[in-house]
Amino acid sequence: MIARRLFLQGLSATAITAGLAPEISAQEAASQAETEAARQIAPSADSSPLRVGIIGPGSRGKELVRNLLRVPGVRIVAAADVYPPRFDQLNQVCGYTVPSHTDYRALLDRKDLDAIVVATPLGLHASHVIPALQSGRHVYGEKTMAYTVDQARDIAAAAKVSNRIYQVGHQYRYSPWIRAAIARVKAGEIGNVTHILGYWNRNNDWRRPVPTADPSGHLERLINWRLYHEWSLGLIAELGSHHMDIANWIFGSAPTTALASGSICCYHDGRETDDNVQVVLSYPAGRRFIFTSMTDNAKQGDQLWLYGTKGSLNVTLEDATFFYEPRQIVKAPTNGKGEEKGVTTSASYRPEGEMPYRGPGKPLTIANPEDATTIAIRAFVHCVRTNTQPIANADVGLGSALGVIHANQALREKKEVAIPLIST
Ligand SMILES: NC(=O)c1ccc[n+]([C@@H]2O[C@H](COP(=O)([O-])OP(=O)(O)OC[C@H]3O[C@@H](n4cnc5c(N)ncnc54)[C@H](O)[C@@H]3O)[C@@H](O)[C@H]2O)c1
Structure with missing residues (x-):
């Protein structure tokens, strides 16, 4: 299977056609994918018992647990973490004492687990996801899928061989307003989308407090792992991976090349990963995704702009707004007496200037704007119970990981890098 051609509405046509008659058309496959996606996203009446363990109940892990506990029938039965204070925090979230292990292998040895x-941290994903799949458990693995291309490929292979569900933490694939907006974009509402711009800006130093004395610096690197190369691919992975996933989804492809720059311009505190980054990913047919992230000004926040030949779409974590614009008819500017003033190109003199298009936006209204993570977790449980391929499957994870990993390579090597076709 070729990863670059996947990502059709969140479920690849290839995945959907896998067990079906070979003559099924791409359109039929896409429509079946949508029907299956709707089934995964909807709440289910099934409350059969599901015993879940967690490796790494840190900040995100506890949020995933909160959401798991909202799904009838799910119980958290074990946790593994190398930092013992996490266990008390997890018990508070669960409201009971969860059996705990400081070595994840002890968790894998348990006999009472269905899913993990x-x-x-990113650099450890492969070393936890692969043994978890090999132990016969279904896995919800956080994004970014893996730290290297080989690790991402190994996770995809382990998922395939294990015949278990592997869902990656790209929860925006499940977001109702993003899905609704993208369906309209794919139906042609803003024309041919050639460029996507993603901003994810914050005004804070991205640091977490280290609560106790730490003479060796070990705790600093464990708690603030995002700031060090050992386990982190920086802002491109932590924030950009979500936007790259959405770009892959819209363009229906993984990227083909990556360019990137970045620097530490604000926080000279011993960190290794950049505090601002700029990435350009190329897609087939000359299309582009541009991601920028800075951590000393939050004006643009987290938002995506999709630019099409008939309009634009703005997507945030809370809403989506369409803007429609007429295609500009290029006329030679005149001096008011009917005389042309120069050749009409964007470089020539124009009295009115190239102002931004300021037509009114049309917000997308959605009946039930449920949290994307809540839906993604509920959908994972549904997939486990029904043995169904998840929307955010290994191909989805691989597509975004390819962008993240190669953009980091481009950043390091200070040159444009080609992104190879990857088979899963
Ligand atoms: N999908 C999303 O929107 C989203 C949001 C936030 C974080 N994340 C992802 O979740 C992951 C974790 O991020 P976080 O913010 O929760 O980090 P965190 O540091 O808060 O949590 C990570 C936990 O893993 C533990 N850990 C480290 N090494 C371990 C080991 N060898 N064995 C067992 N446990 C170990 C740490 O002690 C910590 O408790 C990252 O990959 C991040 O990108 C995803």
């Missing part, structure tokens, strides 16, 4: 959530 992996929410450890």
Whole structure:
């Protein structure tokens, strides 16, 4: 299977056609994918018992647990973490004492587990997800799928061989307003989308407090792992991976090349990963995704702009707004007496200037704007119970990981890098 051609509405046509008659058309496959996606996203009446363990109940892990506990029938039965204070925090979330292990292998040895959530730092994902799948458990593994291309490929292979569900933490694939907006974009509402711009800006130093004395610096690197190369691919992975996933989804492809720059311009505190990054990913037919992130000004916040030939779409974590604009008819500017003033190109003199289009936006209204993570977790449980391929499957994870990993390579090598076709 070729990863670049996947990502059709969140479920690849290839995945959907896998067990079906070979003559099924791409359109039929896409429509079946949508029907299956709707089934995964909807709440289910099934409350059969599901015993879940978690490796890495840190900040994100506890949020995933909160959401798991909202699904009838789910119980958290074990946790593994190398930092013991996490266990008390987890018990508070669960409201009972969860059996705990400081070595994840002890968790894998348990006989009372059906599924495992992996929410450890990025550099450790493969070393936890792969053994978890090999132990016969279904896995919800946080994004970014893996730290290297080989690791991502190994996770995809382990998921395939194990015949278990592997869902990656790209929860925006499940977001109702993003799904509704993208369906309209795919139906042609803003024309041919050639460029997507993603901003994810914050005004804070991205640091977490280290609560106790730490003479060796070990705790600093464990708690603030995002700031060090050992386990982190920086802002591109932590924030950009979500936007790259949405770009892959819209363009229906994984990227083909990556360019990137970045620097530490604000926080000279010993960190290794950049505090601002700029990435350009190319897609087939000359299309582009541009991601920028800075951590000393939050004006633009987290938002995506999709630019099409008939309009634009703005997507945030809370809403989506369409803007429609007429295609500009290029006329030679005149001096008011009917005389042309120069050749009409964007470089020539124009009295009115190239102002931004300021037509009114049309917000997308959605009946039930449920939290994306809540839906993604509920959908994972549904997939486990029904043995169904998840929307955010290994191909989805691989597509975004390819962008993240190669953009980091481009950043390091200070040159454009080609992104190879990857088979899963
Ligand atoms: N999908 C999303 O929107 C989203 C949001 C936040 C974080 N994340 C992802 O979740 C993952 C975790 O992020 P976080 O913010 O929760 O980090 P965190 O540091 O708060 O939590 C990670 C936990 O893993 C534990 N850990 C480290 N090494 C371990 C090991 N060898 N064995 C067992 N446990 C170990 C740490 O002690 C910590 O408790 C990252 O991959 C991150 O990108 C995803």
